[in-house]
Amino acid sequence: MAKGKNKTSEERTNRTKTSNGHKSKQHHIRKGRQENGSQAQEDGEKFPVKLAMWDFDHCDPKRCSGKKLERLGLIKNLRVGQKFSGIIVSPNGKGVVCPEDREIVENFGSAVVECSWARLEEVPFNKIGGKHERLLPYLVAANPVNYGRPWRLNCVEAIAACFAIVGHSDWAELLLSNFSWGLTFMKINKELIDVYSKCTDSDSVQKAQEEWLIKIENEAKERKELALKEDVWMMGNVNRENIDDEDDDEEDDEDEDEDEIEEEDVEYDNLGNIIPKKEVKVDALGNIIESHGESDMLSEDSTEEVEDESEEELYDKLGNLIIKS
Numbered sequence: 001m002a003k004g005k006n007k008t009s010e011e012r013t014n015r016t017k018t019s020n021g022h023k024s025k026q027h028h029i030r031k032g033r034q035e036n037g038s039q040a041q042e043d044g045e046k047f048p049v050k051l052a053m054w055d056f057d058h059c060d061p062k063r064c065s066g067k068k069l070e071r072l073g074l075i076k077n078l079r080v081g082q083k084f085s086g087i088i089v090s091p092n093g094k095g096v097v098c099p100e101d102r103e104i105v106e107n108f109g110s111a112v113v114e115c116s117w118a119r120l121e122e123v124p125f126n127k128i129g130g131k132h133e134r135l136l137p138y139l140v141a142a143n144p145v146n147y148g149r150p151w152r153l154n155c156v157e158a159i160a161a162c163f164a165i166v167g168h169s170d171w172a173e174l175l176l177s178n179f180s181w182g183l184t185f186m187k188i189n190k191e192l193i194d195v196y197s198k199c200t201d202s203d204s205v206q207k208a209q210e211e212w213l214i215k216i217e218n219e220a221k222e223r224k225e226l227a228l229k230e231d232v233w234m235m236g237n238v239n240r241e242n243i244d245d246e247d248d249d250e251e252d253d254e255d256e257d258e259d260e261i262e263e264e265d266v267e268y269d270n271l272g273n274i275i276p277k278k279e280v281k282v283d284a285l286g287n288i289i290e291s292h293g294e295s296d297m298l299s300e301d302s303t304e305e306v307e308d309e310s311e312e313e314l315y316d317k318l319g320n321l322i323i324k325s
């Protein structure tokens, strides 16, 4: 089948151009098939306020949240050179989005710059934007590409964050509900969004952000200290085990010593008294050269015994042993 023949006339006429002037990559994906069942289509209504983007076509269309909003017919593409009157959530912003921006958002909507974080220097920021360019305060991404990373939100998260801060969490949720992970963004940032939405101007949001950052830094420190203590506690047990081991070793040694005494150095007399064995040294030929026998090692009591024994042996004048009868 020839290229494009399988497209409906509606699909063909729906082609849009990106800010680069190229045809949007989204047209490689058939419209309708992907978005069936999305809330916007089911409701059959446009978004309560205007949404717009400058799309530099840097991103993979399958992962790009801006492109998806475009496929859903929720966001309008802007050309380079075209300005926007609402709140522009942009890396080029000066102040941060704040509750005082509410009126501008309600009257003129919100826009983003659909580009790659890695290619920001390629974006002609001087030729896009408008009077109300804003940064976002600290918030954490929930999208699959940058999940858990602060500040690096994707386009739909950025617009939703803007809505939520100005007090339109309803719009934020409505927009995010088109993405499977979308409402997670609101959940993980709920506490912070509540804080920001109670502020007034840009400075007060920035101050709230600083306080939050200090708070989470302190909490992280506490967690670290606690983890360290737990580790020490665990190691304490390990040390205890070592000490026990050492004790055991000592006990083992003692056991060995006892064994040595029992098996090697000690003999027992008839009454069960310990008699250390004779220590015998031999020369290279195996001749006995030194003997620390009972006389050296035995107690005084034992020596007396030996003396007693020698008293019993009697010799005549010629030195012959006299055998007792």
Ligand SMILES: C[S@@+](CC[C@H](N)C(=O)[O-])C[C@H]1O[C@@H](n2cnc3c(N)ncnc32)[C@H](O)[C@@H]1O
Residues within 6 Å of the ligand: 059, 063, 064, 065, 066, 089, 090, 091, 092, 093, 111, 112, 113, 114, 115, 116, 117, 134, 135, 136, 137, 151, 152, 153, 154, 155, 156, 158
């Ligand atoms: C760099 S693009 C990345 C888009 C991504 N490819 C997607 O799928 O949506 C995200 C845009 O969201 C807005 N944005 C996100 N986080 C922001 C922040 N912390 N401050 C200002 N603008 C932000 C900006 O317009 C930014 O250009």
